[in-house]
Amino acid sequence: MSKEGINVALLGLGTVGSGVYKVTQRQKSEMMQKLNTTLQIRSILVRNIEKHKDEVDDPAILTTSFEDILEDPQIDIVVELMGGMEPAYTYIRSALEAGKSVVTANKDLIADRGGELLQIAEENHVELRFEAAVAGGIPIISPLKSSLAANEISKIMGILNGTTNYILTKMTNEGMDYADALDEATALGYAEADPTADVEGYDAGRKIAILATIAFHSRVTFRDVYTEGITRITAKDISYAKTLGRVIKLIAMANNTPEGIEVKVHPMLIPEDHALASVNGSYNAVYVDGDAVEDVMFYGKGAGEMPTASAVMGDVFSVARRIAEHSQGSTRDNVYRSIPIKKVENTRSSYFIRMEVEDKPGVLATIASIFGNNSVSIEQVIQKNKIEKNAELVIITSSVKERHIKDALLILESSSVVRKVATMIRVY
Numbered sequence: 001m002s003k004e005g006i007n008v009a010l011l012g013l014g015t016v017g018s019g020v021y022k023v024t025q026r027q028k029s030e031m032m033q034k035l036n037t038t039l040q041i042r043s044i045l046v047r048n049i050e051k052h053k054d055e056v057d058d059p060a061i062l063t064t065s066f067e068d069i070l071e072d073p074q075i076d077i078v079v080e081l082m083g084g085m086e087p088a089y090t091y092i093r094s095a096l097e098a099g100k101s102v103v104t105a106n107k108d109l110i111a112d113r114g115g116e117l118l119q120i121a122e123e124n125h126v127e128l129r130f131e132a133a134v135a136g137g138i139p140i141i142s143p144l145k146s147s148l149a150a151n152e153i154s155k156i157m158g159i160l161n162g163t164t165n166y167i168l169t170k171m172t173n174e175g176m177d178y179a180d181a182l183d184e185a186t187a188l189g190y191a192e193a194d195p196t197a198d199v200e201g202y203d204a205g206r207k208i209a210i211l212a213t214i215a216f217h218s219r220v221t222f223r224d225v226y227t228e229g230i231t232r233i234t235a236k237d238i239s240y241a242k243t244l245g246r247v248i249k250l251i252a253m254a255n256n257t258p259e260g261i262e263v264k265v266h267p268m269l270i271p272e273d274h275a276l277a278s279v280n281g282s283y284n285a286v287y288v289d290g291d292a293v294e295d296v297m298f299y300g301k302g303a304g305e306m307p308t309a310s311a312v313m314g315d316v317f318s319v320a321r322r323i324a325e326h327s328q329g330s331t332r333d334n335v336y337r338s339i340p341i342k343k344v345e346n347t348r349s350s351y352f353i354r355m356e357v358e359d360k361p362g363v364l365a366t367i368a369s370i371f372g373n374n375s376v377s378i379e380q381v382i383q384k385n386k387i388e389k390n391a392e393l394v395i396i397t398s399s400v401k402e403r404h405i406k407d408a409l410l411i412l413e414s415s416s417v418v419r420k421v422a423t424m425i426r427v428y
């Protein structure tokens, strides 16, 4: 016997909230076949009813009171799409404690307090789902938790932020200015309320923390992730990358190694023929390495109104189906290991280093000896541009420990022959 009609409350009617409202309207006639019940949006929490009254068919569903939603026994599922830590945390916690399941797209909150909230959901026999929190419309949380559950996953690598991928694509393919590309990404609804989270790599850092926790069964929070953003990437770096047959992408990666979990986000020079090199615009992609499945790649739109609403509504449908069937979904996050986090200084990579140096005999030998004395071997040197009286030098190193490269750069920066170390970008 199915429950009659599932009622949903939305918290927030911004980019994603509007998409969720539209998808619910579009799917109305299919609900019964898909869910064996109907599903309707009963309330929407906004800050200003006047601002949103033309966006919904019935403005009476708009409210500025979360308490009204919390105390409404007819509401089964609360969908949090406001973003940020507070009041999102308090609202989600209260909803779970009141016996309502919660669906959220909030990676800030899940990457920091997801474990605690999942525990509260379990204690209250309700569900907390967050597919949309990672890689927008791409299904990745569910596949990791179910389809790939029988694998020992050793590595996740991907492009997890639509805004920065859009910016880098525009800078690379159209020579667009960084600021103009960021403005476009914001206008298209891809950027966070404060785009610092996107461009400094924090957003991708939160997403890789969530994925690493699920994949490695060990708690990884945003504080464990080393992050570097794209704000220092220039047209010059992009042009050198092209010369080297590479493109620059903001890469998020997590490796489960015998020495601990490496988890980081930073720009990287990727070979042009690598699958991630052709992931452009707001598209995201995630590679997963499992011992049984080997390589799998997930690809799709990582941000934006409708792709993100697709992921949110997938979760809403899953919860609704279970409520209709009077069955209980799993809310466990299966964290049963405690693997240490490896310091970034102990991770390895090749590096692209661009610097301005004095243009005189012996400079290259001095620089090479500084690298050599710090266990860094050089793979390639490019010297083609002059900057006033100085020469511009690009060095590609072999794979070395990060602490060796950082030691070498410190010495180079204080060396009399080096004017400036302009960029250091990791090379895949």
Ligand code: NAP
Pocket: 011, 012, 013, 014, 015, 016, 017, 045, 046, 047, 048, 081, 082, 083, 084, 087, 105, 106, 107, 132, 133, 136, 189, 190, 191, 192, 193, 302, 303, 304, 305, 308
């Ligand atoms: P948004 O466009 O800024 O929308 C947020 C909405 O929440 C706004 O309408 C805002 O109201 C409302 N809001 C904020 N605080 C509120 C409060 N205390 N009470 C009532 N309403 C409140 O953001 P968004 O892009 O939709 O993102 C929402 C969430 O989804 C975030 O967690 C974000 O990280 C995540 N997400 C976004 C995307 C994307 O592509 N945009 C993709 C995946 C995940 P006002 O209109 O009054 O400001």
Ligand code: HSE
Pocket: 133, 134, 135, 136, 160, 161, 162, 163, 164, 190, 191, 192, 198, 203, 302, 303, 304
């Ligand atoms: N600001 C995020 C991005 C939204 O650009 O990827 C999707 O999580």
